Amino acid sequence: MNRDPRLPWSTRSHNLAHFLTRNAARLSDRPAIIWQDLTITWAELDRRVSALAAAFVQDYGLQPGDRVMVQSANNNQITEVMLACWRAGVVWVPSNFRQRPDEVAYLAQKADVSLMVCEAAFPDHASACVEAAPKLSEVICIGEGFGTPYDAVIGKHLGTHMPNAAVDRDAPCWLFFTSGSTGRPKAVVLTHGQLTFTALNHLHDLVPGTTPEDMSLVVAPLSHGAGMHQLMMIAGGVCSVLVPPGRFDVAAAWELVERHKVTNIFTVPTIVKMLTEHPSVDEYNHSSLRYVIYAGAPMYREDQKHALRKLGKVLVQYFGLGEVTGCITVLPPHDHHIEDGPEARVGSCGIERTGLHVSIQDDQGRECAPGETGEICVAGPAVAAGYYMDDAANEKSFRDGWFRTGDLGHMDAERYLYITGRSSDMYISGGSNVYPREIEEIMLTHPALSEVAILGAPHPRWGEVGLAVCTCEPGQSVTAEELAAMLEPKLAKYKLPHRYVFLDEMPKTGYGKITKKLVREELEARGLWPEPEAVS
Known part of the structure; x- marks a missing residue:
């Protein structure tokens, strides 16, 4: 932890699991997760998370800072493991469930994981990880087939009160693996203090006015951006509704929007395109939607226009990487226009997020003038602590306190950002x-x-x-x-x-x-x- 050595104390942080503690106290009987026929209330989720956290500490001997890998498609267990890790003071390491066993094994080895929670559908992934990671010898299985059954782990400690571990602001809580678009994935170190800021920033900048009356539809993998979105929803006391497992069913998604009066969705532009071009968009009532948030890539203008015609002014774009937990710029609904013109700011991904500073820099780190293309750099409390065990990547990606995104772009005179593309x-x-x-x-x-x-x-x-x-x-x-x-x-x-x-x-x-x-x-x-x- 980096702090002034003259100060004799560390900076105590809000443990992210305290969001759940707060919700269980004041929203106890309200739904926290809805998935198919299962509804879990905030009080039930809190009890299950405490049971799992107790097992991590008492049965598996995990210590603060140890790492727990999760290999699973979306379900309620992913969220339970995430919150249990934080409650116990250990680090959550989710993988992309669509990756091959050898790819996930690399993540397990890189993160030096001590325990794995794996869905029963992925026995080869579990075996590969046990073989690759020296500390990993035990696997908790969601379902049956290998390892210790997840339900048995929960059942053993159900009713155990487990307080949230004391954590510093810079205590790691999540190893976020990049997509590896230009090479092997890198492990981004996310911390309790950083993600507390980011969750509140997301609430303020992406979904202003959100309350526990809102409902969120989860259509993207919870291992990455959707997991950050769900953390934001937990911070706001909002229930998350998961789409059915298997191949994405557009009609089923719109049916859930109508049934649960969903108010926000987080996804990527290609999924927005699927949602708005499928005939079912006109068959179900989606008037409850206030925010359809897309990120991960810019949306092409023609797709944007079509989505606006189908959904109205509910689109929210944000630009951000895992290294900044999605927190660089935002283009809110009032800046999305169907008609082209100066006010449409065609191609812009918006303005700086609250508390973040964006700088366009040349190769030497000098600030570029408005309209001049350079590398998009960012500073502020949403920036990650760095890459885990990767000095070369840290040296390349951080300069004079700025995180270098590797994206090229320019800002106009009003500080709206336009992305030209990846430098690569x-x-x-x-x-x-x-x-x-x-x-x-x-x-x-x-x-x-x-x-x-x-x-x-x-x-x-x-x-x-x-x-x-x-x-x-x-x-x-x-x-x-x-x-x-x-x-x-x-x-x-x-x-x-x-x-x-x-x-x-x-x-x-x-x-x-x-x-x-x-x-x-x-x-x-x-x-x-x-x-x-x-x-x-």
Whole structure:
């Protein structure tokens, strides 16, 4: 913990599990989690969390700072494990349940986990983690099939009172693994003090006016951004409604919105697109919705307009990374407009979040002028403590107290932020920088196109040229020649894609995001990625 050595005391923090303690006291009989036919009240959730926390300490001998991994699809147990970890003073390490066993085993080894809670559907993941992590010898199984049954662990200690552990402001509570879009995932160290600030900031900036009367629909994996959103809901005393397990069912989601009068949803742009383009959006009553929050990637303008027409002015965009717990900028509902024009601020991801400072910097760390493109950097209490056991990543990502996001963009005179793209997405063609998002936005105005990704591909003369990967709307088609004709009058020649590839489905991460890394891997697997000598 970094503190002034002249001060003889540490900074005592609010333990995140105290949000649950408070809710159990004043909202005891109100629902905390609704999942299929199961409804768990705040009082019941508090009892179950205490039982699990007691087991962590008494049966498994966990000490403050030890790490507990979770491998599971969304369910009530994920939330229980998260809160039990915090109550016991240990660190929650959730994995993306869609990852392969070897990928999750790497996370277990990297985090040096002492205990694992694993859904019965993932026996190979459990075995791989036990083999990879030296401290890990026991697994708690959600269901039956291996390890100690989760319900038996809870049942043994049900009724045990377990106080929230005393924690410092900088005490780690969550190892948040990045998506690994440019390499192996890194473990971001999130702390009790940091997440307390972030939860309250989310309530203030994303869903102002939220009360325990609200209801939240969970459609994204709780292991990452949706977990942070759920923590915000717990802080506000709001019930979380989980969609059914398995492949995402759009109609089922809208039915839950109508049945429970859901007021907010957190998701990613690709899911907003699915929700608003599916016929069921017109079959169920969604007038209760006040906030549909999307993050993880910018939403293309045409998709944004369509969502606004279907849902009204309920869209909230935020920009943020795991390293800043999603807390960099916000574009609230009143800044979302269907009509283009100056007030629409097309392409902006909003203004700085309350208590955060955004700076656009050049390669030397100098502040860029309004309108000038540079790297988006951020400082403030939402910034993580750093990467776990990764000095090289910390050295690269932090400079003079600023966290370097790796995203490129600029701010206007009113400090609205515009993201140009990832620094790793930018390519150089004939000595000129090309930012794929500009081209992608124009291409998506074509009615036949559903998704587009522009990559810089090798070229013997120009160094790199644009390769456009496209998917079409169902029942529609378009040719490369038609797209080229549309783009030629709108873009400088060096920005025009040299080649077009059409896929039936765009590869996405487990969180529904399109990353250039996955798209390139798909092209390579199909033999469609050009070698320099093969491109003319």
